[in-house]
Amino acid sequence: xxxxxxxxxxxxxxxxxxxxxxxxxxxxxxxxxxxxxxxxxxxxxxxxxxxxxxxxxxxxxxxxxxxxxxxxxxxxxxxxxxxxxx
Amino acid sequence: xxxxxxxxxxxxxxxxxxxxxxxxxxxxxxxxxxxxxxxxxxxxxxxxxxxxxxxxxxxxxxxxxxxxxxxxxxxxxxxxxxxxxx
Numbered sequence: 001x002x003x004x005x006x007x008x009x010x011x012x013x014x015x016x017x018x019x020x021x022x023x024x025x026x027x028x029x030x031x032x033x034x035x036x037x038x039x040x041x042x043x044x045x046x047x048x049x050x051x052x053x054x055x056x057x058x059x060x061x062x063x064x065x066x067x068x069x070x071x072x073x074x075x076x077x078x079x080x081x082x083x084x085x086x
Numbered sequence: 087x088x089x090x091x092x093x094x095x096x097x098x099x100x101x102x103x104x105x106x107x108x109x110x111x112x113x114x115x116x117x118x119x120x121x122x123x124x125x126x127x128x129x130x131x132x133x134x135x136x137x138x139x140x141x142x143x144x145x146x147x148x149x150x151x152x153x154x155x156x157x158x159x160x161x162x163x164x165x166x167x168x169x170x171x172x
Contacts (some may be wrong), residue, residue: 005143008136015133023126032127035121040109050094057091 013062017069024073033077033084041078048074099148103155110159119170127164134160 027033048071055063114118134157141149 004142008140008143009131012133012136012140015129015136019129019133020123020126022129026123026126027121030121032121035113035116035118037106037109037112040106043101043108044103047098047105050098050101054091054094054098056159057094 013066016076017066018073020070020073020077024076027077027080031080031084036077036081038078038081038085040073041081045071045074045078099152103152105158106156106159106163110162113163113166117166117170119167122163122167124164124167124171127160127167131160131164143171 027036048067051067052064052071055061055067113122134153135155136156140149141147141153
């Protein structure tokens with residue numbers, strides 16, 4: 001179970017990092033943010049920032065990297081929602 | 087730093103759990119899934135399932151709860167995207 005357990009951790013971390021890459025590319029391409037929830041992306045980015053701060057607290061480089069990459073995509077989407085809603 | 091560090095962990099966990107609640111409500115209300123990326127929600131839900139399995143592996147009840155709640159909302163959004171795209 002050890003290796004499989006660790007594997008799930010890595011799959012989970014990679015998914016956390018890249019899950020909103022396709023959404024970012026789609027939103028940049030289509031500029032369609034109508035269906036996206038501003039509040040959800042505010043909470044999502046707040047969560048990622050909190051995970052990064054928690055990662056610093058527990059000295060987890062992996063947590064910093066995975067959530068840092070995720071924050072780049074979440075931040076881009078959040079920026080586009082705010083810009084289009086003005 | 088101990089209490090503040092733990093606090094970041096709880097804020098992060100709560101954000102993970104509820105971040106896509108507003109998105110879920112908005113998508114149910116508007117039925118507008120045009121701007122939502124199917125692939126992103128597939129990866130997002132895969133990540134949450136992996137975190138749940140990892141939570142079982144490290145015996146973390148909090149990880150199970152936070153990601154389990156998140157998966158409910160992510161799963162509803164994913165279901166609506168798939169249904170509308172048929």
